[in-house]
Amino acid sequence: MNAECSSLTANRTSPWLPIWAGLCASLVGIGLARFAYTPLVSALIEAHWFSPSAVVYLGAANLAGYLIGALGGRPLAARWSSTGVLRAMMVLVSLSFFACAVPLSMAWFFGWRLLSGIAGGVIMVLATSAILPHVAPNRRGLASGAIFLGVGLGIAGSGSLVPFLLSFGLLQAWLGLGGVALLLTATSWFGWPQESPHAPATSSASAMRGSTGLYVLFAQYALMAAGLVAPMMFLVDYVSRGLGAGSHSGALIWTLYGVGAIVGPLVYGFLADHWGARSAIRLVLLAQAGALAVLVTVTDLRLLAVAALVIGSFPPGIVPLALARVHQLVADHHRQNATWSRATVSFASFQALAGYAYSALFSASHGQYALLFSVAMGAIGLALALDLLLVFKEIFRPSTGADVAPEA
Numbered sequence: 069m070n071a072e073c074s075s076l077t078a079n080r081t082s083p084w085l086p087i088w089a090g091l092c093a094s095l096v097g098i099g100l101a102r103f104a105y106t107p108l109v110s111a112l113i114e115a116h117w118f119s120p121s122a123v124v125y126l127g128a129a130n131l132a133g134y135l136i137g138a139l140g141g142r143p144l145a146a147r148w149s150s151t152g153v154l155r156a157m158m159v160l161v162s163l164s165f166f167a168c169a170v171p172l173s174m175a176w177f178f179g180w181r182l183l184s185g186i187a188g189g190v191i192m193v194l195a196t197s198a199i200l201p202h203v204a205p206n207r208r209g210l211a212s213g214a215i216f217l218g219v220g221l222g223i224a225g226s227g228s229l230v231p232f233l234l235s236f237g238l239l240q241a242w243l244g245l246g247g248v249a250l251l252l253t254a255t256s257w258f259g260w261p262q263e264s265p266h267a268p269a270t271s272s273a274s275a276m277r278g279s280t281g282l283y284v285l286f287a288q289y290a291l292m293a294a295g296l297v298a299p300m301m302f303l304v305d306y307v308s309r310g311l312g313a314g315s316h317s318g319a320l321i322w323t324l325y326g327v328g329a330i331v332g333p334l335v336y337g338f339l340a341d342h343w344g345a346r347s348a349i350r351l352v353l354l355a356q357a358g359a360l361a362v363l364v365t366v367t368d369l370r371l372l373a374v375a376a377l378v379i380g381s382f383p384p385g386i387v388p389l390a391l392a393r394v395h396q397l398v399a400d401h402h403r404q405n406a407t408w409s410r411a412t413v414s415f416a417s418f419q420a421l422a423g424y425a426y427s428a429l430f431s432a433s434h435g436q437y438a439l440l441f442s443v444a445m446g447a448i449g450l451a452l453a454l455d456l457l458l459v460f461k462e463i464f465r466p467s468t469g470a471d472v473a474p475e476a
Contacts, residue, residue: 086199089259090215092252097191099222101161101184102130104245107230115238117171129178130185135416137189142409150198151260157187158253165246169239193412197405202261212388213337219384220333224326281397284458289390289411290418291451296383297422298444306437321376328380336385345392353452356382360445364438
């Protein structure tokens with residue numbers, strides 16, 4: 069009896085260490101590896117480490133690496149354990165920060181930025197699949213939100229930690245980021261759970277279940293990526309230079325964006341648990357379309373501040389929503405992992421393409437911010453339209469359970 073009670077207690081408490089490990093992984097691999105670079109851009113240019121065009125090019129290396137990592141995460145986990153790969157990726161990001169403190173050449177810097185992006189993509193694919201099987205099904209939305217809270221903390225922290233480190237010098241800033249990443253890696257090292265035994269392969273008929281809903285999800289997730297890039301890249305510049313409000317107002321807007329990024333994963337995960345992922349996705353898409361409409365039509369800084377808070381919740385918040393939708397549509401754990409990997413690849417591909425496309429559009433339109441935000445709003449609107457099309461299909465051609473899983 070005592071042994072049974074002890075086991076139950078362990079089951080209740082065991083998810084928290086894995087969730088902490090996942091939070092640290094998303095903070096190191098995405099929150100710091102990607103978003104800490106943005107406030108370093110000006111310092112890199114002013115210190116004459118690289119030319120302005122080279123600094124932008126080097127920033128894109130992380131996005132390219134993220135796509136490679138999303139493609140390679142599952143093959144790596146198949147060859148080695150997921151836990152071992154995740155630990156290695158966190159160490160790799162830490163090493164990349166230390167390596168970037170010594171700009172031996174552009175190729176050296178590009179290579180390490182690329183490796184940090186690869187690590188982030190691998191972490192995105194593998195972290196939740198290692199942790200969520202150890203969490204009760206009705207709490208997985210909130211748990212995945214807590215895991216990807218690390219991304220929001222990285223976005224918010226990039227506006228405070230990096231300037232503080234830069235006060236000691238650019239080299240010291242890179243070393244400081246490496247130290248923080250290494251500390252987080254160490255504190256999470258023993259938090260990763262033991263892996264579940266591999267399940268037998270599913271039949272081809274079973275593998276096709278949920279295909280229509282999954283195709284819609286992949287398309288929606290890709291469109292969400294395209295929609296979030298424009299404000300992520302240009303919101304601060306729009307407020308600072310486009311509206312002439314100055315860098316202080318731009319920094320304030322980015323701070324609110326970061327607050328939204330912290331709140332988003334937990335709120336969105338909570339919505340997925342209590343309303344169901346599909347309904348939560350509809351609500352979030354409507355809210356994002358409305359916030360982007362504010363950017364297009366309004367110049368009042370107070371309203372823009374509210375919009376920034378809502379928009380900031382989107383990049384890290386949609387991750388637990390999409391993951392919860394995958395778990396609705398696919399029942400088997402190992403097929404869930406494969407499906408999540410494909411969804412991440414879809415997201416990473418469109419995110420990278422959108423980054424270059426928005427930059428080209430911005431140049432061709434001679435700095436028309438409203439055009440960029442309108443394109444982003446159109447992408448979000450199209451993502452919502454795809455769900456409505458699926459609803460019409462269900463009404464006029466009722467699902468037999470093979471296409472769309474019921475709402476949780």
